[in-house]
Amino acid sequence: MTTHNAIFVLFCGGEITLTNEDYAPSSLQSEGYIHACTATQVEVVYQRFYANLDSVKVAVIDPRRVNAKLVFEAPSEPMDAHTGFPHIYGKLNLDAVVDIVDYQLFTHQEITPDILDVLAHYRFDRLPVEGTLYKSTWRADNELGDSTPVGTAMMGMYCSALKSVSCFHRLTHDEVWHFYQGDAFNLYLLYPDGTSQTIVMGTDFSKGQQIQCRIPAGVWQAGELAPGGQYALFGCTMAPGFTGDCFEAADHDALKQSYPEMAAVCNRLAINNHETKMPAGFAS
Template sequence: MTTTPEELIAHYRLEPIPREGGLFRRTWEGPEGADGRPAGSAIVALLTADDFCALHRLPTDEIWHFYLGDPLHLLLLAPDGTTRTEVLGPAPLSGQHVQLTVPARTWMGARVAPGGAWSFFGCTMAPGFTYADYEHGDAAGLTARYPSEAARITELCRP
Protein backbone atom coordinates (compact mmCIF):
# COMPACT_ATOMS: atom_id res chain seq x y z
CA MET A 1 0.00 0.00 0.00
CA THR A 2 1.40 3.37 -1.03
CA THR A 3 0.99 6.31 1.33
CA THR A 4 0.35 9.76 -0.13
CA PRO A 5 1.13 13.18 1.34
CA GLU A 6 -2.60 13.94 1.37
CA GLU A 7 -3.27 10.85 3.49
CA LEU A 8 -0.54 11.85 5.95
CA ILE A 9 -1.87 15.42 6.16
CA ALA A 10 -5.37 14.12 6.94
CA HIS A 11 -4.25 11.36 9.33
CA TYR A 12 -1.98 13.58 11.43
CA ARG A 13 -4.05 16.77 10.96
CA LEU A 14 -0.89 18.57 9.84
CA GLU A 15 -0.84 22.37 9.91
CA PRO A 16 1.61 24.94 8.49
CA ILE A 17 4.79 25.52 10.49
CA PRO A 18 4.95 29.27 11.21
CA ARG A 19 7.77 31.02 9.26
CA GLU A 20 9.82 27.83 8.88
CA GLY A 21 7.78 26.10 6.16
CA GLY A 22 6.26 22.68 5.71
CA LEU A 23 3.46 21.10 7.70
CA PHE A 24 3.62 19.59 11.19
CA ARG A 25 1.84 18.27 14.25
CA ARG A 26 3.24 18.06 17.76
CA THR A 27 2.82 14.44 18.81
CA TRP A 28 4.31 14.58 22.30
CA GLU A 29 5.19 17.11 24.96
CA GLY A 30 6.76 16.10 28.26
CA PRO A 31 5.79 17.51 31.62
CA GLU A 32 6.49 21.17 32.22
CA GLY A 33 9.52 21.96 34.37
CA ALA A 34 9.90 24.70 36.97
CA ASP A 35 11.18 27.00 34.21
CA GLY A 36 8.00 26.50 32.17
CA ARG A 37 9.71 24.42 29.48
CA PRO A 38 8.47 20.96 28.57
CA ALA A 39 10.90 18.18 29.46
CA GLY A 40 10.85 17.15 25.81
CA SER A 41 8.85 17.41 22.62
CA ALA A 42 8.34 15.56 19.35
CA ILE A 43 6.76 16.47 16.04
CA VAL A 44 6.02 14.84 12.71
CA ALA A 45 6.50 17.00 9.63
CA LEU A 46 5.97 16.90 5.90
CA LEU A 47 7.86 18.81 3.22
CA THR A 48 6.97 18.75 -0.44
CA ALA A 49 9.25 19.61 -3.34
CA ASP A 50 7.59 23.02 -3.76
CA ASP A 51 8.40 24.10 -0.19
CA PHE A 52 11.40 24.09 2.15
CA CYS A 53 12.37 24.27 5.81
CA ALA A 54 13.88 27.74 6.23
CA LEU A 55 17.26 28.13 7.89
CA HIS A 56 16.88 28.45 11.63
CA ARG A 57 18.69 27.48 14.80
CA LEU A 58 17.82 26.34 18.29
CA PRO A 59 19.68 26.53 21.63
CA THR A 60 19.61 22.75 22.19
CA ASP A 61 20.26 19.64 20.12
CA GLU A 62 17.47 18.51 17.81
CA ILE A 63 17.17 14.94 16.57
CA TRP A 64 15.70 14.45 13.07
CA HIS A 65 14.10 11.11 12.12
CA PHE A 66 13.28 9.95 8.58
CA TYR A 67 9.97 8.09 8.14
CA LEU A 68 8.65 7.98 4.58
CA GLY A 69 9.00 9.42 1.09
CA ASP A 70 12.01 10.84 -0.66
CA PRO A 71 15.37 11.79 0.87
CA LEU A 72 15.70 15.16 2.56
CA HIS A 73 18.83 17.32 2.15
CA LEU A 74 19.74 19.11 5.37
CA LEU A 75 22.16 22.06 5.17
CA LEU A 76 24.03 22.55 8.46
CA LEU A 77 26.03 25.69 9.26
CA ALA A 78 28.05 25.16 12.44
CA PRO A 79 29.00 27.83 14.99
CA ASP A 80 32.71 27.23 14.17
CA GLY A 81 32.13 28.31 10.54
CA THR A 82 32.13 24.83 8.98
CA THR A 83 29.31 23.63 6.74
CA ARG A 84 28.01 20.26 5.65
CA THR A 85 25.02 18.68 3.98
CA GLU A 86 23.51 15.54 5.43
CA VAL A 87 20.84 13.39 3.80
CA LEU A 88 17.94 11.92 5.73
CA GLY A 89 16.51 8.99 3.85
CA PRO A 90 15.61 5.32 3.62
CA ALA A 91 19.09 4.05 2.63
CA PRO A 92 21.33 4.11 5.72
CA LEU A 93 23.81 1.65 4.15
CA SER A 94 24.33 4.16 1.32
CA GLY A 95 25.21 7.10 3.58
CA GLN A 96 21.73 8.41 4.29
CA HIS A 97 20.54 8.84 7.88
CA VAL A 98 17.34 7.55 9.40
CA GLN A 99 18.25 9.56 12.50
CA LEU A 100 20.52 12.59 12.76
CA THR A 101 21.34 14.89 15.67
CA VAL A 102 21.77 18.57 14.80
CA PRO A 103 23.96 20.14 17.50
CA ALA A 104 22.75 23.13 19.49
CA ARG A 105 23.25 26.57 17.85
CA THR A 106 23.75 25.02 14.38
CA TRP A 107 21.85 26.71 11.55
CA MET A 108 19.71 24.12 9.74
CA GLY A 109 17.52 24.20 6.66
CA ALA A 110 16.08 21.42 4.54
CA ARG A 111 14.65 20.65 1.12
CA VAL A 112 13.41 17.47 -0.54
CA ALA A 113 16.23 15.95 -2.62
CA PRO A 114 16.27 16.92 -6.32
CA GLY A 115 13.82 14.77 -8.27
CA GLY A 116 11.87 13.90 -5.12
CA ALA A 117 8.26 14.82 -4.39
CA TRP A 118 7.89 14.75 -0.58
CA SER A 119 9.48 13.69 2.69
CA PHE A 120 7.81 12.73 5.98
CA PHE A 121 10.04 13.04 9.04
CA GLY A 122 10.08 13.89 12.72
CA CYS A 123 12.06 15.99 15.17
CA THR A 124 12.62 15.39 18.89
CA MET A 125 14.10 17.74 21.49
CA ALA A 126 14.93 17.55 25.19
CA PRO A 127 14.31 19.92 26.80
CA GLY A 128 11.31 20.53 24.58
CA PHE A 129 10.82 23.13 21.89
CA THR A 130 9.36 26.53 22.69
CA TYR A 131 8.69 29.24 20.10
CA ALA A 132 10.91 31.61 22.10
CA ASP A 133 13.87 29.34 21.23
CA TYR A 134 13.42 29.62 17.45
CA GLU A 135 15.87 31.94 15.66
CA HIS A 136 15.00 32.58 12.02
CA GLY A 137 17.91 32.85 9.55
CA ASP A 138 18.77 36.08 7.76
CA ALA A 139 20.20 35.56 4.25
CA ALA A 140 22.56 38.55 4.35
CA GLY A 141 24.06 37.69 7.72
CA LEU A 142 24.40 34.00 6.95
CA THR A 143 25.98 34.48 3.52
CA ALA A 144 28.53 36.85 5.06
CA ARG A 145 29.42 34.24 7.68
CA TYR A 146 29.28 31.21 5.32
CA PRO A 147 30.17 32.56 1.84
CA SER A 148 30.84 29.11 0.35
CA GLU A 149 27.14 28.28 0.82
CA ALA A 150 25.72 31.62 -0.36
CA ALA A 151 23.54 30.17 -3.13
CA ARG A 152 22.00 27.50 -0.90
CA ILE A 153 21.54 29.93 1.96
CA THR A 154 19.59 32.25 -0.32
CA GLU A 155 17.41 29.31 -1.43
CA LEU A 156 16.72 28.32 2.18
CA CYS A 157 15.86 31.73 3.65
CA ARG A 158 12.54 33.51 3.69
CA PRO A 159 11.71 36.93 5.13
Protein backbone atom coordinates (compact mmCIF):
# COMPACT_ATOMS: atom_id res chain seq x y z
CA MET A 1 0.00 0.00 0.00
CA THR A 2 1.25 3.49 -0.82
CA THR A 3 -0.11 6.89 0.14
CA HIS A 4 0.58 10.48 -0.69
CA ASN A 5 -1.43 11.91 2.21
CA ALA A 6 0.45 12.72 5.40
CA ILE A 7 1.51 10.07 7.87
CA PHE A 8 2.17 10.80 11.54
CA VAL A 9 4.50 9.91 14.39
CA LEU A 10 3.43 10.47 17.99
CA PHE A 11 6.09 11.42 20.54
CA CYS A 12 6.57 13.22 23.84
CA GLY A 13 8.39 16.45 24.65
CA GLY A 14 11.18 17.49 22.32
CA GLU A 15 12.12 14.14 20.76
CA ILE A 16 11.44 15.63 17.32
CA THR A 17 11.92 19.25 16.28
CA LEU A 18 12.08 20.91 12.89
CA THR A 19 15.75 21.76 13.46
CA ASN A 20 17.39 18.73 15.07
CA GLU A 21 19.07 15.80 13.35
CA ASP A 22 17.41 12.73 11.87
CA TYR A 23 15.00 10.95 14.21
CA ALA A 24 16.04 7.48 15.40
CA PRO A 25 13.91 6.27 18.35
CA SER A 26 14.63 3.11 20.33
CA SER A 27 12.18 1.09 18.22
CA LEU A 28 14.49 1.49 15.24
CA GLN A 29 17.16 -0.45 17.12
CA SER A 30 14.86 -2.99 18.80
CA GLU A 31 12.37 -3.65 15.98
CA GLY A 32 14.11 -2.34 12.90
CA TYR A 33 11.64 0.42 12.07
CA ILE A 34 9.90 3.58 13.31
CA HIS A 35 6.21 3.28 14.13
CA ALA A 36 3.99 5.71 12.22
CA CYS A 37 0.26 5.92 11.54
CA THR A 38 -2.32 7.43 9.22
CA ALA A 39 -4.84 10.12 10.17
CA THR A 40 -7.48 7.51 11.02
CA GLN A 41 -5.03 5.53 13.17
CA VAL A 42 -3.70 8.38 15.35
CA GLU A 43 -6.47 8.07 17.94
CA VAL A 44 -5.96 4.30 18.26
CA VAL A 45 -2.21 4.75 18.80
CA TYR A 46 -2.74 7.57 21.29
CA GLN A 47 -5.23 5.62 23.40
CA ARG A 48 -3.05 2.51 23.38
CA PHE A 49 0.34 4.05 24.17
CA TYR A 50 0.15 7.76 25.04
CA ALA A 51 -3.11 8.54 26.87
CA ASN A 52 -1.43 8.70 30.29
CA LEU A 53 1.61 10.69 29.15
CA ASP A 54 2.20 14.44 29.17
CA SER A 55 3.21 16.76 26.31
CA VAL A 56 2.18 14.38 23.54
CA LYS A 57 2.85 15.81 20.08
CA VAL A 58 2.19 14.70 16.53
CA ALA A 59 4.82 15.02 13.80
CA VAL A 60 3.26 15.58 10.37
CA ILE A 61 5.28 13.71 7.75
CA ASP A 62 5.22 13.95 3.97
CA PRO A 63 5.68 10.29 2.91
CA ARG A 64 7.04 11.35 -0.50
CA ARG A 65 10.02 12.96 1.23
CA VAL A 66 10.94 10.05 3.51
CA ASN A 67 14.34 8.70 2.44
CA ALA A 68 14.09 5.36 4.22
CA LYS A 69 11.95 2.46 3.04
CA LEU A 70 8.29 3.00 3.95
CA VAL A 71 6.07 -0.08 4.23
CA PHE A 72 2.42 -0.48 5.23
CA GLU A 73 2.05 -3.70 7.16
CA ALA A 74 0.44 -5.33 10.17
CA PRO A 75 1.48 -3.87 13.55
CA SER A 76 3.74 -5.77 15.93
CA GLU A 77 0.83 -5.95 18.40
CA PRO A 78 -2.87 -6.42 17.55
CA MET A 79 -4.47 -3.01 16.97
CA ASP A 80 -8.00 -1.91 16.17
CA ALA A 81 -7.29 -0.57 12.69
CA HIS A 82 -8.68 -1.40 9.28
CA THR A 83 -5.46 -1.14 7.29
CA GLY A 84 -1.76 -1.71 7.75
CA PHE A 85 0.37 0.74 9.68
CA PRO A 86 3.19 2.70 8.01
CA HIS A 87 6.62 1.55 9.21
CA ILE A 88 9.76 3.54 8.40
CA TYR A 89 12.77 1.23 7.97
CA GLY A 90 15.55 3.65 8.82
CA LYS A 91 16.17 7.05 10.36
CA LEU A 92 13.50 9.65 9.68
CA ASN A 93 15.06 12.55 7.79
CA LEU A 94 13.78 15.75 9.34
CA ASP A 95 13.10 17.51 6.04
CA ALA A 96 10.20 15.05 5.69
CA VAL A 97 8.63 16.47 8.88
CA VAL A 98 6.58 19.47 7.76
CA ASP A 99 4.82 20.40 11.01
CA ILE A 100 4.56 19.48 14.68
CA VAL A 101 1.28 19.96 16.51
CA ASP A 102 0.16 19.32 20.09
CA TYR A 103 -2.01 16.23 20.23
CA GLN A 104 -4.86 18.15 21.87
CA LEU A 105 -5.03 20.40 18.79
CA PHE A 106 -4.82 17.55 16.27
CA THR A 107 -7.98 17.33 14.15
CA HIS A 108 -7.57 13.76 12.80
CA GLN A 109 -8.20 15.00 9.26
CA GLU A 110 -6.35 13.84 6.17
CA ILE A 111 -3.61 16.22 5.03
CA THR A 112 -3.42 16.16 1.26
CA PRO A 113 -0.38 16.50 -1.04
CA ASP A 114 -1.13 20.11 -2.01
CA ILE A 115 -1.08 21.15 1.65
CA LEU A 116 2.07 19.10 2.27
CA ASP A 117 3.77 20.87 -0.64
CA VAL A 118 3.08 24.29 0.88
CA LEU A 119 4.26 23.18 4.32
CA ALA A 120 7.46 21.67 2.92
CA HIS A 121 8.22 24.73 0.80
CA TYR A 122 7.84 27.36 3.52
CA ARG A 123 8.81 25.36 6.65
CA PHE A 124 6.50 27.41 8.86
CA ASP A 125 6.96 27.89 12.58
CA ARG A 126 4.11 28.05 15.10
CA LEU A 127 3.40 31.55 16.41
CA PRO A 128 3.66 31.64 20.22
CA VAL A 129 0.38 32.05 22.12
CA GLU A 130 -1.82 31.71 19.00
CA GLY A 131 -0.31 28.62 17.36
CA THR A 132 -0.71 30.03 13.83
CA LEU A 133 1.55 28.68 11.09
CA TYR A 134 3.78 31.63 10.15
CA LYS A 135 7.13 32.69 8.73
CA SER A 136 8.88 36.03 9.15
CA THR A 137 9.92 37.23 5.69
CA TRP A 138 11.28 40.74 6.27
CA ARG A 139 12.48 42.87 9.15
CA ALA A 140 13.84 46.30 8.29
CA ASP A 141 17.42 47.02 9.32
CA ASN A 142 16.48 50.59 10.20
CA GLU A 143 14.97 51.04 13.65
CA LEU A 144 13.07 53.70 15.52
CA GLY A 145 14.39 55.20 18.73
CA ASP A 146 12.93 52.39 20.86
CA SER A 147 14.58 49.68 18.69
CA THR A 148 11.32 48.91 16.89
CA PRO A 149 12.02 48.12 13.20
CA VAL A 150 10.53 50.64 10.79
CA GLY A 151 8.73 47.77 9.05
CA THR A 152 8.15 44.01 9.09
CA ALA A 153 6.43 41.43 6.92
CA MET A 154 5.34 37.86 7.53
CA MET A 155 3.33 35.22 5.79
CA GLY A 156 1.03 32.68 7.34
CA MET A 157 -1.16 29.72 6.57
CA TYR A 158 -4.61 28.92 7.84
CA CYS A 159 -5.26 25.19 7.67
CA SER A 160 -8.31 23.33 8.93
CA ALA A 161 -6.52 19.98 9.22
CA LEU A 162 -3.75 21.51 11.35
CA LYS A 163 -5.98 23.88 13.35
CA SER A 164 -4.04 26.95 12.28
CA VAL A 165 -6.13 30.05 13.02
CA SER A 166 -5.59 33.52 14.47
CA CYS A 167 -6.93 33.93 17.99
CA PHE A 168 -8.30 37.23 19.26
CA HIS A 169 -5.61 39.83 19.87
CA ARG A 170 -4.87 43.49 19.21
CA LEU A 171 -1.77 45.41 18.19
CA THR A 172 -0.45 48.87 18.97
CA HIS A 173 0.16 49.64 15.26
CA ASP A 174 -1.94 49.31 12.12
CA GLU A 175 -1.57 46.01 10.24
CA VAL A 176 -2.18 45.36 6.54
CA TRP A 177 -3.39 41.89 5.52
CA HIS A 178 -2.85 40.37 2.06
CA PHE A 179 -4.56 37.35 0.50
CA TYR A 180 -2.19 35.18 -1.56
CA GLN A 181 -3.61 31.76 -2.40
CA GLY A 182 -6.08 29.08 -1.41
CA ASP A 183 -9.55 29.27 0.09
CA ALA A 184 -11.36 32.32 1.42
CA PHE A 185 -10.97 33.20 5.09
CA ASN A 186 -12.78 35.43 7.56
CA LEU A 187 -11.24 38.25 9.57
CA TYR A 188 -13.30 39.22 12.61
CA LEU A 189 -12.81 42.78 13.85
CA LEU A 190 -14.14 44.03 17.19
CA TYR A 191 -13.99 47.82 17.50
CA PRO A 192 -13.57 49.89 20.68
CA ASP A 193 -17.06 51.40 20.22
CA GLY A 194 -18.66 47.95 20.63
CA THR A 195 -19.34 47.27 16.94
CA SER A 196 -18.01 44.31 14.98
CA GLN A 197 -17.21 43.52 11.36
CA THR A 198 -16.41 40.40 9.35
CA ILE A 199 -14.16 40.83 6.31
CA VAL A 200 -13.89 37.93 3.87
CA MET A 201 -10.47 37.69 2.27
CA GLY A 202 -10.31 35.99 -1.11
CA THR A 203 -10.55 36.51 -4.85
CA ASP A 204 -14.29 36.13 -5.49
CA PHE A 205 -14.92 39.82 -6.00
CA SER A 206 -18.55 39.21 -7.01
CA LYS A 207 -19.12 38.23 -3.36
CA GLY A 208 -17.28 41.25 -2.00
CA GLN A 209 -14.12 39.39 -1.02
CA GLN A 210 -10.95 41.43 -0.61
CA ILE A 211 -7.29 40.72 -1.29
CA GLN A 212 -6.04 43.46 1.05
CA CYS A 213 -7.34 45.19 4.14
CA ARG A 214 -6.03 47.37 6.95
CA ILE A 215 -6.76 46.60 10.58
CA PRO A 216 -6.40 49.74 12.74
CA ALA A 217 -4.33 49.70 15.89
CA GLY A 218 -6.29 48.76 19.01
CA VAL A 219 -8.96 46.72 17.20
CA TRP A 220 -9.43 43.15 18.43
CA GLN A 221 -8.86 40.77 15.52
CA ALA A 222 -9.05 37.05 14.79
CA GLY A 223 -9.20 34.93 11.66
CA GLU A 224 -10.08 31.49 10.35
CA LEU A 225 -10.95 29.74 7.12
CA ALA A 226 -14.45 30.25 5.78
CA PRO A 227 -16.61 27.10 6.16
CA GLY A 228 -15.51 24.34 3.81
CA GLY A 229 -12.03 25.74 3.22
CA GLN A 230 -8.89 23.63 3.52
CA TYR A 231 -6.07 26.17 3.52
CA ALA A 232 -5.17 29.76 2.71
CA LEU A 233 -1.88 31.63 2.40
CA PHE A 234 -1.80 35.23 3.58
CA GLY A 235 0.64 37.97 4.50
CA CYS A 236 0.78 40.72 7.12
CA THR A 237 2.78 43.94 6.84
CA MET A 238 3.37 46.52 9.56
CA ALA A 239 5.08 49.92 9.72
CA PRO A 240 6.28 50.47 12.43
CA GLY A 241 7.14 46.80 12.50
CA PHE A 242 5.92 43.98 14.68
CA THR A 243 7.54 43.22 18.01
CA GLY A 244 6.28 40.99 20.79
CA ASP A 245 5.62 44.06 22.93
CA CYS A 246 2.98 45.40 20.53
CA PHE A 247 0.82 42.27 20.93
CA GLU A 248 -1.95 41.71 23.48
CA ALA A 249 -4.21 38.66 23.44
CA ALA A 250 -7.81 38.98 24.61
CA ASP A 251 -9.43 37.48 27.66
CA HIS A 252 -12.22 35.80 25.74
CA ASP A 253 -14.68 35.79 28.67
CA ALA A 254 -14.41 39.58 28.92
CA LEU A 255 -14.59 39.84 25.14
CA LYS A 256 -17.87 37.90 25.05
CA GLN A 257 -19.40 40.30 27.55
CA SER A 258 -18.44 43.31 25.43
CA TYR A 259 -19.44 41.69 22.11
CA PRO A 260 -22.24 39.21 22.93
CA GLU A 261 -23.22 38.83 19.27
CA MET A 262 -19.74 37.38 18.63
CA ALA A 263 -19.79 34.92 21.56
CA ALA A 264 -19.63 31.81 19.36
CA VAL A 265 -16.64 33.17 17.44
CA CYS A 266 -14.93 34.21 20.69
CA ASN A 267 -15.35 30.68 22.07
CA ARG A 268 -13.96 29.16 18.88
CA LEU A 269 -10.97 31.49 18.63
CA ALA A 270 -9.98 31.82 22.27
CA ILE A 271 -6.30 32.05 23.11
CA ASN A 272 -4.70 28.79 24.20
CA ASN A 273 -4.16 28.54 27.98
CA HIS A 274 -5.40 32.12 28.50
CA GLU A 275 -1.98 33.59 27.70
CA THR A 276 -2.08 37.30 26.87
CA LYS A 277 1.54 38.24 26.10
CA MET A 278 4.21 36.99 23.73
CA PRO A 279 7.25 35.36 25.36
CA ALA A 280 9.86 37.83 26.60
CA GLY A 281 12.16 38.88 23.77
CA PHE A 282 10.02 37.42 20.96
CA ALA A 283 10.50 39.33 17.67
CA SER A 284 12.55 41.99 19.43
